[in-house]
Amino acid sequence: MYNTAMLTKDLVAASSKPLLLSILAGGESYGYEIIQKVRELSGGRIEWSDGMLYPVLHRLERDGLIDSEWREADTGRERKYYFISSDGRKALKTERQQWLAVHNTLSKLWKIKPVSI
Amino acid sequence: MENQTRFDLNAAIESWRQELAEQPSLASDDRRELETHLRDATAGFQQLGLNEEESFWLARRRVGHPRQLGEEFVKADPAKAWRERTFWMALGIVVFWELTQILTFAAGIALYYLFPSLYVLYMKSGFWPTDAVVLIIGIALARGWFAQSMKLMWFLKNRFRLVSLVVILALLLSLTQTEFSRERFLLNGHHPSVVAWAWAPWLENVRYFLLVYLAHFVAPLIFLVLLFPAQNQNVPKHT
Numbered sequence: 105m106y107n108t109a110m111l112t113k114d115l116v117a118a119s120s121k122p123l124l125l126s127i128l129a130g131g132e133s134y135g136y137e138i139i140q141k142v143r144e145l146s147g148g149r150i151e152w153s154d155g156m157l158y159p160v161l162h163r164l165e166r167d168g169l170i171d172s173e174w175r176e177a178d179t180g181r182e183r184k185y186y187f188i189s190s191d192g193r194k195a196l197k198t199e200r201q202q203w204l205a206v207h208n209t210l211s212k213l214w215k216i217k218p219v220s221i
Numbered sequence: 222m223e224n225q226t227r228f229d230l231n232a233a234i235e236s237w238r239q240e241l242a243e244q245p246s247l248a249s250d251d252r253r254e255l256e257t258h259l260r261d262a263t264a265g266f267q268q269l270g271l272n273e274e275e276s277f278w279l280a281r282r283r284v285g286h287p288r289q290l291g292e293e294f295v296k297a298d299p300a301k302a303w304r305e306r307t308f309w310m311a312l313g314i315v316v317f318w319e320l321t322q323i324l325t326f327a328a329g330i331a332l333y334y335l336f337p338s339l340y341v342l343y344m345k346s347g348f349w350p351t352d353a354v355v356l357i358i359g360i361a362l363a364r365g366w367f368a369q370s371m372k373l374m375w376f377l378k379n380r381f382r383l384v385s386l387v388v389i390l391a392l393l394l395s396l397t398q399t400e401f402s403r404e405r406f407l408l409n410g411h412h413p414s415v416v417a418w419a420w421a422p423w424l425e426n427v428r429y430f431l432l433v434y435l436a437h438f439v440a441p442l443i444f445l446v447l448l449f450p451a452q453n454q455n456v457p458k459h460t
Contacts, residue, residue, distance in 0.1 A: 135254065136261035154258060155285035158251065159297030166298070183261075184254045 111150050120152070120160050122199040125192055128170055132187040134177075135161065161186055169195050228274035234259065237281060244291030245302040249380070251294060259284050312383050317359060319390035325351045 111119070127138055135157055142150050164170045169192035177183045188196070208218040234256065241252045262280035267273060284290070295302060328351050332340035343350065 134261075135258050136265070140265075153285055154262065154283045155255060155290040156293050158254060158258075159293050162251075162294075163297050179264075181257060181260065182253075183257050184250075 125196040128188040240287040246295040
């Protein structure tokens with residue numbers, strides 16, 4: 105299934121937390137929409153398998169980083185919406201610093217312009 | 222390839238839901254969430270121009286095989302399956318116990334008015350006929366004879382509804398402890414607890430009943446559920 109342009113399993117797993125927190129920091133969302141968004145933003149390079157997303161979301165919820173609520177959507181059906189908590193915003197800040205630290209280190213080695221943290 | 226029979230999306234989703242229900246690690250809330258996802262994904266493919274059936278099968282594939290889903294959810298929280306099982310088992314026992322008590326009482330009233338001679342026999346029997354009826358119902362349920370109609374049962378859809386049912390039955394049951402019903406029906410019954418409460422005022426009875434109830438069923442239940450705390454594992458690997 106995977107070609108070289110796609111992320112490895114380990115990297116997909118490691119990046120799921122910052123990705124989910126970042127998406128939810130931009131507004132509440134639900135599983136299907138989140139997957140669509142990740143696929144779109146990554147240009148198809150990050151392909152989350154649909155059913156595997158939920159255990160990750162539930163874990164973040166247990167850790168208190170996100171909250172959820174069943175709510176009726178425009179279609180009339182109920183959907184479980186997730187939104188970020190204040191603890192989640194703090195965690196996202198840390199994640200951001202760590203990922204950018206990795207990014208900047210690699211950037212220096214590869215002689216790409218680093219970004220400000 | 223054209224299908225002989227018309228594709229029924231709701232039926233297809235229903236059978237998929239049954240497969241999911243076989244996974245102990247998936248709580249009813251998880252299943253509901255996965256179902257909304259499947260419906261969203263199906264609708265998504267339909268918007269791309271695929272027909273309903275193709276969309277459903279693609280969406281189903283995307284969401285993942287029920288067994289794999291179960292495994293992923295277990296990895297995320299291994300104790301969950303046991304918390305779920307304990308919850309439904311414990312409350313199931315409570316509901317059954319309540320139904321036995323209520324049925325005993327209802328049968329008593331019916332016999333008292335309709336067949337007084339049988340009523341005397343019934344009182345002497347120690348109420349075993351109703352116990353037997355409940356036992357048979359229990360075996361039937363366990364064997365899944367009512368599986369089809371069970372799905373339609375509103376109060377079995379989620380935790381909150383099951384707990385509501387327990388509370389409603391408890392209140393109904395406490396009504397059987399009123400002065401009126403005691404005098405007529407259960408005073409000579411073999412249930413010692415019923416005789417023991419016989420002379421206290423009604424409200425006192427209800428209070429006592431609820432306390433006994435809490436001590437016997439709800440407390441062990443809470444204990445059991447706490448016995449299986451949520452465990453934080455590493456993020457499940459994506460496949």
